Amino acid sequence: MNLQGIVAVSGKPGLWRALAQNKTGYVLESLDAQKTKLIVNLSTAKLAALSEITIFGVDDDIKLIDVFEEMKSAASIPDTKADGKKLRTFFFEVAPDHDEEKVYASDMKKVISWYQLLKDLPLFNEPDPTQAPVAEAEAAPVAEAPVAEEKAAEPIVAEAPKAKAKKVATKKA
Template sequence: MPYELQELAAISGMPGLYRLVRAARHGVLVESLDEKATRTLAPARNKVSLLSEISIYTQDPEETVPLTEVFERIYQKHGAASPVTPKSSEGELTEFLAGVIPDYDRDRVYLSDIKKLASWYGIVSKFRPYQEAAAPAAAEAPSEEAGSEEEAPKAKRKSAKATTEPAADEPLSTGGVIAATDEAPEAEGNPEAAASAKKSRKKAE
């Protein structure tokens, strides 16, 4: 998806969003996704939820919509500027989500989750600009030499494999806690949403 969410996370007990930098002995080194880009250590006790692992429940119990796809739908419908904010009315927020996910589960997706979605979309759109998908390269026609009786063997292309890749008080938190290591390599890399349909979440108080 044009919005890259793999290295972005919500962390319990810490407002806003963060970019994961690397794991540390007592937690995770993160960088705030704001103008200051402040680096700080998120304690190991805080739950780290990767945005790329968060999904929104739909009325089909077997289906959820990944946050990356939700962001893509919002962009295609509204552009980089979301029509709602966490302070918008309940009617505006529910209408907003219904506009991008008509069949979202009204029972399992709470108003607090939609507010979180609006907030997260605003932050990501501001600090991680939307990247248009690259157009597929046109296939080059094999060249033929005059007078040549044999065709040069065509090189086989290997298809690139697609890599797939917020805390007790974060109802749409679904990412796993980053394991702490002494010297982990630097990492390059969702409201009412759900991780995978198999994980349960708590309702925000």
């Protein structure tokens, strides 16, 4: 799941994709159908990257990405307007180690609404780019190693950049 560049902005509903960065903040685009653009000043707004968000757990904190992965395989996802008991039982299915006292119904509703926004996007099914190289390195067959060494043994010839000639002013006598 590739959630790089997806953020939640305090005081703004929904999720946003970071498009660009300027001196004072970020240019964001909403993930909903309107594709609203927003310029966020870092001195006045708080941004939270979804890839970094965790949920309070009994022993250790639970990554939001892990909860989303469990939600993919869940049989049915309750509506965000469901009562607290339904949300709590669902959350025990997808995050059994979450702390009941610290995770409120509003937090569960927010996670479910974020999941509803993200589940149809192509980035939701993409592999995480930070973990992909590790998985590829472990899955690489041994037979491919000599081929890579042969390619590395070939010399690489690069041209040196040409120096520009300086114009020198000469005095005529």
